[in-house]
Amino acid sequence: MGLDYQLVLWNKFKKTYDKIIVLAMLLYVILFAAITLTFNSETSIETLIIRAFGSLAIIMLHIILIIGPLSRLNSSFLPILYNRRHLGVSMFIAALIHGGFSIFQFHALGDVNPIYSIFTSNMDYGSLTNFPFQVLGFFALLILFVLASTSHDFFLSNLSAKIWKRLHMMVYIAYALIIAHVFLGAFQQETSTFTIGLLITGFIIVSGLHLVSAYKEHKVDKTSTNGTENWLKVCDISEIEEDRAKIFTIQNERVAIFKYDGKLSAIHNVCKHQGGPLGEGKIIDGCITCPWHGYQYLPHNGQSPPPFTEKVSTYQLKLENKTVFINPKAFDEGTEVEPCKY
């Protein structure tokens, strides 16, 4: 949130995460080089760089893909989610080094345009065992370029959250291309059961976590609310943690009921910034804080504190004994609603 765009939205915590990312990347490359040279001292520096950064990019991509489902399953992973954008750009840099060195070593030393050479140096497109795998890596790198280059609030705001999200879902196409690139490529030359096993394990973990978190989300959607007339019974007040929320699906819309300072307030669960799940965030400095990028809303009116202008819908709550009831009719975005006191 700001009145102009910043180069990078850093804060104390994000700087720490970024330092950890850079150190971990350096450590991985050094370890990879040390192990490779120990077992095969004749490996050239170019090959070493290509393999080190290629494998690093794949590992980082797996981490990026599992952060979302992991944070939905366990909120202690949320801090990593806050920094996923920086992790994605770092992964693209690793992939770019891998791709750049590969193009330089295998395609740039002849008299054919290097990009043209990627597509034409091996024209065996009909073969599975000799498929020109470089082409798959090239398209994956193009997708990663689009994702990394649009990882800025300017694009989120000007492409619209819907288009931005759709663009960034292309990470799954890049993942499929990379898996095919590695299987068809590296294994043509070096069939290592260890590497194949690792890649298959990664795929199972990524898809498994997505399935489990989707099942959990489905359960939230199916959470039963019952009641008569205008009020729906949602839960017992003790089920909501202090300064946190519980999410319910009310008439096909997700609503987050927050408990704070002896009060309860309900707002629409979707953040205006990027569609983040507000109910998975917490109350910080009196504001509901989106877990994805820290956008804030006042719980009693769903408005971002001035000078910001984002607004979400609010809902009316009532408490009978210790049971929370909600009026399913949403108020207009930013409408003030008296919090329910307990």
Added chain:
Amino acid sequence: MEIVVNIILAVLGMYFLIGILFGLYFLFKGATKIDPLMKDTKKKVRILLFPGIIATWPFLIKRLFKSKSL
């Protein structure tokens, strides 16, 4: 197959070329028209946005035309 390769590369090349030309205009003029926050945005931030503008120019052109027709 070579014809398909030539077509793909020509389309990609054209896409990026138009993106670069549009990006140069958009970065220093067009962006301010659709996003008031760009007015006070520093030059180094605009340069950082350049690759993304090249990548997504069809969407941004659409926004620019929409803002002009309003």
